[in-house]
Amino acid sequence: MAGRPRKAGPDAMASAEPDVKEPVVVPDGTEEFESVHVDIQETTRESSQKYWMGTLKGCPFQNVALAGMDWPGYTEELPDDPTDPSRYPRPGIVRSLTDTDVARLTEAVGRHVLRPLGSDPSTGRINRAVILDAKKQDAAGNKMYTPEPYDEPLAKWLYMIRVKDRMPPDWRDSPPPTMARVAAKA
Numbered sequence: 001m002a003g004r005p006r007k008a009g010p011d012a013m014a015s016a017e018p019d020v021k022e023p024v025v026v027p028d029g030t031e032e033f034e035s036v037h038v039d040i041q042e043t044t045r046e047s048s049q050k051y052w053m054g055t056l057k058g059c060p061f062q063n064v065a066l067a068g069m070d071w072p073g074y075t076e077e078l079p080d081d082p083t084d085p086s087r088y089p090r091p092g093i094v095r096s097l098t099d100t101d102v103a104r105l106t107e108a109v110g111r112h113v114l115r116p117l118g119s120d121p122s123t124g125r126i127n128r129a130v131i132l133d134a135k136k137q138d139a140a141g142n143k144m145y146t147p148e149p150y151d152e153p154l155a156k157w158l159y160m161i162r163v164k165d166r167m168p169p170d171w172r173d174s175p176p177p178t179m180a181r182v183a184a185k186a
Contacts (some may be wrong), residue, residue, distance in 0.1 A: 002040075011030065013063065022148075036060055046098040046100060047074045047098065048096040048097055048101075048134065049096065049097065049098075049100045049162055049180075050094055050095070050096055050162070050163040050180075051094070051096075051160050051162055051163060052072060052077050052092050052093070052094050052157060052159070052160075052162075052163050052171075052172070052176065053069075053071050053093060053094075053095070053104075053158070053160040053161070054071050054072050054091055054092025054093060054107065054158070054159060055061055055071050055072065055073045055092075055157055055174065056157055056159065056176075056178065057073075057157055057175075058125060058126075058157075059157040059158075060114070060116070060125075060126040060127060060129040061129070061131075061157075062072075064131065064154070064157070064158060066105070066108045066109060066112065066131075066154075067104050067105050067107075067108035067154060069090070069101070069105055070093075071093075071158050071159075071160075072092060072093050073091070073092075074089045074090060074091050074092065075089075075090055075092070075093045076088060076089055076090070077089075077090055089178070090172055091172055092172070092176075093157045093165060102160070104141070104158065106160075106179070108181055109135060109154055109155050109158055109160075110155060111134050111135040111149075112131055112132065112133055112134065112153075113131070113132050113134050113145075113151045113152060113153060114126075114129050114130075114131055114132075114151070114152050114156070114157060114163070115129060115130050115131075115132055115148060115150070115151050115152075116128070116140040116150055116152070116155050117127045117129055117130060124154065131154060132145055132151075134147075150182070153180050154178035155178060155180035156178055156179075156180045157178065158178060159176040159177065159178050159179060160177045160179055161177070
């Protein structure tokens with residue numbers, strides 16, 4: 001069928017692309033359009049690697065979303081048997097990320113702080129907080145963030161660990177290093 005003019009009904013002009021030439025009306029009342037050649041350029045896809053990412057226990061947020069990605073406190077695995085209604089909670093999530101994704105996420109986490117707004121006096125656990133962008137500016141270029149003594153780097157509460165080819169069987173059972181510790185070593 002490639003190269004043959006296509007036939008279209010009377011309302012085809014409303015949806016025609018701007019680069020399509022004017023139709024030719026044929027004797028049976030339908031219109032024929034000339035084929036348009038479109039060059040499709042190949043794009044290279046960046047390779048990705050698996051990363052385990054999430055929030056630590058004690059984080060005032062069950063889920064943190066930044067730069068189009070989320071760090072869940074836990075996800076649930078379903079059993080292989082579809083009749084088994086059990087769910088198995090697992091800390092964080094494992095997802096494929098490119099080097100570009102990792103750089104974007106690391107930069108976003110690095111510029112955000114967690115500001116506690118309230119805590120439980122008996123446990124000291126933060127029960128209310130906000131996440132602030134420490135580098136954000138208004139339209140005039142003025143910095144919108146004012147540091148407070150109790151602000152903490154958001155990276156203290158998040159982890160993003162590259163999953164290697166061979167991991168120990170219990171690799172998700174122990175607390176991971178936070179992004180703050182990983183950033184400090186770099």
